Amino acid sequence: MLSKINRHFAFNETALKLRATRQEVIASNIANADTPGYKARDFDFAATLGSAVTAQRGQGVGLSRTDSRHLAGKPVNDLEALLMYRNDVQPSIDGNTVDMNIEMSNFTDNAVRYQASLTFMQQRIAGMKAALQSQ
Amino acid sequence: MSLFRVFDIAGSAMTAQSIRLNTTASNLANAESATSSTGQPYRAKQVVFSATQLNANQPQAVGVKVAAVSEDQSPARLVYDPANPLADATGYIAMPNVNVVEEMTNMISASRSYQTNADMMNTAKTLLQRTLQLGSV
Numbered sequence: 001m002l003s004k005i006n007r008h009f010a011f012n013e014t015a016l017k018l019r020a021t022r023q024e025v026i027a028s029n030i031a032n033a034d035t036p037g038y039k040a041r042d043f044d045f046a047a048t049l050g051s052a053v054t055a056q057r058g059q060g061v062g063l064s065r066t067d068s069r070h071l072a073g074k075p076v077n078d079l080e081a082l083l084m085y086r087n088d089v090q091p092s093i094d095g096n097t098v099d100m101n102i103e104m105s106n107f108t109d110n111a112v113r114y115q116a117s118l119t120f121m122q123q124r125i126a127g128m129k130a131a132l133q134s135q
Numbered sequence: 136m137s138l139f140r141v142f143d144i145a146g147s148a149m150t151a152q153s154i155r156l157n158t159t160a161s162n163l164a165n166a167e168s169a170t171s172s173t174g175q176p177y178r179a180k181q182v183v184f185s186a187t188q189l190n191a192n193q194p195q196a197v198g199v200k201v202a203a204v205s206e207d208q209s210p211a212r213l214v215y216d217p218a219n220p221l222a223d224a225t226g227y228i229a230m231p232n233v234n235v236v237e238e239m240t241n242m243i244s245a246s247r248s249y250q251t252n253a254d255m256m257n258t259a260k261t262l263l264q265r266t267l268q269l270g271s272v
Contacts, residue, residue: 111262
């Protein structure tokens with residue numbers, strides 16, 4: 001029963017976590033707007049969420065281990081590998097690739113989408129509550 | 136909860152920017168200081184920012200720190216003022232190499248960056264508050 005409830009919220013939870021992480025990545029970009037040589041980074045949200053959900057449902061391709069000494073396969077949603085550098089629009093002489101317009105719009109966009117995810121979660125909780133109540 | 140780290144990131148940036156603002160303030164205040172405790176004219180100081188990972192396990196959280204405060208090595212500005220007791224034999228005194236225009240733009244840039252980071256903190260706060268209210272309709 002509890003695991004079913006857990007699964008009911010799993011997708012929204014993953015989405016929220018990823019949104020929070022993306023918020024952090026963009027915050028790092030904005031914080032380093034004046035740091036020479038800093039390269040702005042971001043990750044593909046849709047692809048990351050897709051792979052995280054696939055991994056959650058146990059549909060991901062894992063390595064089958066025939067011996068306990070074999071190396072375990074690394075999970076696909078390793079954030080380090082997913083972080084990519086942004087293509088710079090206006091290259092600056094100090095090597096910094098942070099474009100404030102792009103970062104601010106992404107930051108706001110991500111914040112709104114985070115709130116949207118929260119609303120979806122809220123709806124799910126409300127639906128669950130309605131189902132649990134006796135009429 | 137990774138949204139809390141937005142505070143750390145923005146906080147480190149705000150600290151760095153306020154150090155930059157302090158440096159600018161001391162440069163502007165000493166723009167006319169022909170002598171200092173070393174006997175030499177004041178030299179303009181500039182901060183050097185560097186990106187720093189807040190946690191070894193989290194590559195996505197990158198804050199800012201002031202790596203160094205460097206002194207401007209450009210030559211002192213020579214002003215002809217034979218009446219000044221600090222003037223050399225030819226009547227020139229060495230004045231600080233502070234470029235006031237440069238310092239003013241630095242100041243504007245630092246204050247704007249500071250504001251952006253403060254805004255970022257506000258957004259993170261709103262998101263966290265809404266998250267805390269989750270489930271309590």
